Amino acid sequence: MEQYIIKGGKPLMGEVTISGYKNAALGIIAAAIMTDETVKIDNVPDISDIDMLLKVIEELGAKVDRIGKNKVKINASKISTVTADTESVRKIRGSYYLVGALLGRFKKAQIALPGGCNIGSRPIDRHIKGFEALGAEVKIEHGLICANTDKLIGTSIYFDESSVGATINVMLAACLAEGQTIIENAAKEPHVVDVANFLNSMGANIKGTGTDVIRIKGVPKLKGSEYSIIPDQIEAGTFMFAAAASKGDVLIKNVIPKHLEAFTAKLLEVGVRVEEYDDAIRVTTDTRPGSTHVKTLAYPGFLTDMQPLMTTLLSLSTGTSIVTESIFENRFKFVDELTKMGASIKVVESNTAIITGVERLTGAIVSASDLRGGAALVLAGIMAEGYTIVENVEYIERGYEDFEYKMQKLGATMAKVNSNDTKAIRKFKLKVS
Ligand code: EPU
Numbered sequence: 001m002e003q004y005i006i007k008g009g010k011p012l013m014g015e016v017t018i019s020g021y022k023n024a025a026l027g028i029i030a031a032a033i034m035t036d037e038t039v040k041i042d043n044v045p046d047i048s049d050i051d052m053l054l055k056v057i058e059e060l061g062a063k064v065d066r067i068g069k070n071k072v073k074i075n076a077s078k079i080s081t082v083t084a085d086t087e088s089v090r091k092i093r094g095s096y097y098l099v100g101a102l103l104g105r106f107k108k109a110q111i112a113l114p115g116g117c118n119i120g121s122r123p124i125d126r127h128i129k130g131f132e133a134l135g136a137e138v139k140i141e142h143g144l145i146c147a148n149t150d151k152l153i154g155t156s157i158y159f160d161e162s163s164v165g166a167t168i169n170v171m172l173a174a175c176l177a178e179g180q181t182i183i184e185n186a187a188k189e190p191h192v193v194d195v196a197n198f199l200n201s202m203g204a205n206i207k208g209t210g211t212d213v214i215r216i217k218g219v220p221k222l223k224g225s226e227y228s229i230i231p232d233q234i235e236a237g238t239f240m241f242a243a244a245a246s247k248g249d250v251l252i253k254n255v256i257p258k259h260l261e262a263f264t265a266k267l268l269e270v271g272v273r274v275e276e277y278d279d280a281i282r283v284t285t286d287t288r289p290g291s292t293h294v295k296t297l298a299y300p301g302f303l304t305d306m307q308p309l310m311t312t313l314l315s316l317s318t319g320t321s322i323v324t325e326s327i328f329e330n331r332f333k334f335v336d337e338l339t340k341m342g343a344s345i346k347v348v349e350s351n352t353a354i355i356t357g358v359e360r361l362t363g364a365i366v367s368a369s370d371l372r373g374g375a376a377l378v379l380a381g382i383m384a385e386g387y388t389i390v391e392n393v394e395y396i397e398r399g400y401e402d403f404e405y406k407m408q409k410l411g412a413t414m415a416k417v418n419s420n421d422t423k424a425i426r427k428f429k430l431k432v433s
Helices: 022-034 048-060 087-091 094-106 125-133 164-175 190-201 233-245 257-269 304-314 334-340 371-383 403-409 422-432
Strands: 002-007 013-017 038-042 063-068 071-075 108-112 137-141 144-148 156-158 180-184 205-207 213-217 225-228 249-253 273-276 280-284 293-295 320-324 344-348 352-356 365-367 387-391 413-418
Touching: 002 371, 002 422, 013 403, 022 038, 022 048, 022 071, 022 094, 022 164, 022 190, 022 233, 048 063, 048 087, 048 094, 087 094, 087 108, 094 108, 094 125, 094 144, 094 164, 125 137, 125 144, 125 156, 125 164, 164 180, 164 190, 164 205, 164 213, 190 205, 190 225, 233 249, 233 257, 233 280, 233 304, 233 371, 257 273, 257 280, 257 304, 293 304, 304 320, 304 334, 304 352, 304 371, 334 344, 334 365, 334 371, 365 371, 371 387, 371 403, 371 413, 403 413, 413 422
Parallel strands: 013 249, 038 225, 156 180, 293 320, 365 387
Antiparallel strands: 002 387, 002 413, 038 071, 063 071, 108 144, 137 144, 180 213, 205 213, 249 280, 273 280, 320 352, 344 352
16 A cells, blocks of 8 residues: 655745646546547546546557556447446546536447546446436436437436536436437536536537536537546646645646635635646645634635635634535545644534644654545645655545645655665664754
């Protein structure tokens, strides 16, 4: 097992460049198999969730060529099966987009129920409701989502609560339905817009993404395209909060500042300086943050994915803060680990954290149990006095490209070592002491 070893207490300084958005890339790679022509996608993040999805579409019969660290060429003219039931499918969340993509193109799909981070119950009833409204018969059998129809017919679909996954999945299938589909109370997240822009570049006719109402006019066929994925707003937010937590000065490049507004607003509120440029953002501070209240909401509200990072930053604040998680019920699991480092946080009614700011955190052995909670523990390690070991880094590598390398470039004293390699751990400590 790999783990990060971190010697904390140093401010992060310098520049970091943000990679492509994982959650957009998952939808876009699934969409790429909806045409028999070649698709080239740029700014694809080099992370394990993407490796797994690419492997799955290869297993379906698509030809996948990695033509660079962040560029991939996909040709799905020889898809030979609509069934995917391997470990890779079951491990990632984004594999459920293959249902929408295959249902759109072949009118049938059998995809294993998705995995992803254990952050709550994560049902897929809204996806199923959307596919059924388009005319598909959907059953869960032997752990597979089985969807089937003769034809998809455009219709009006109202989601009583917004869902990123269901909005993207229904959008994928509806592109190749007959007639017009209207999705009401659609998710407005930037990756919904990015997947739609990609589909439109393939010849789809989707309007209104980024608003509550998406209108999709079905087309008979999609074509090849070249596309570049938007920067990852969560990776950008992670480095913004890391700069603030370490009392550093970091210029975060290749970002869309509009997508970061909720994080910027909270950082300004707790006294951190944030300067926006066209495609970069600079975060600097030399004091402990003030306290605040945060509630996670769908975009443009404060993203649930950033909650663990915000909670960690506030653990060092000068007052008492309240963070309420309203999207996923299990997203405070990292808090137990954070308290091993001296944080004073009480979680009440499983969705509210009351954080009493402390003056310092101290290094400890902690364990990641999901992607963003894991990244938050790295942040804590960077803020803390002494050595921190973050176990289970495979969770973090699901969603952050070159994480330790980017942190090291900003001056963080950290390395990735095998947990059995006591020599490497000793060597690291000797080198940095
Ligand atoms: N929900 C249902 N039924 C459904 C779908 C969703 O009840 O059919 C509920 C969920 O349980 C949750 C809420 O609706 O309480 C919102 O879920 P949503 O569908 O929006 O989330 P998701 O598609 O499962 C994506 C990201 C998550 C991110 C959330 C919220 C991907 C692959 N995952 O999940 O990203 O937290 O949107 O923005 O795009 C991550 O990157 O670490 C991550 C977990």
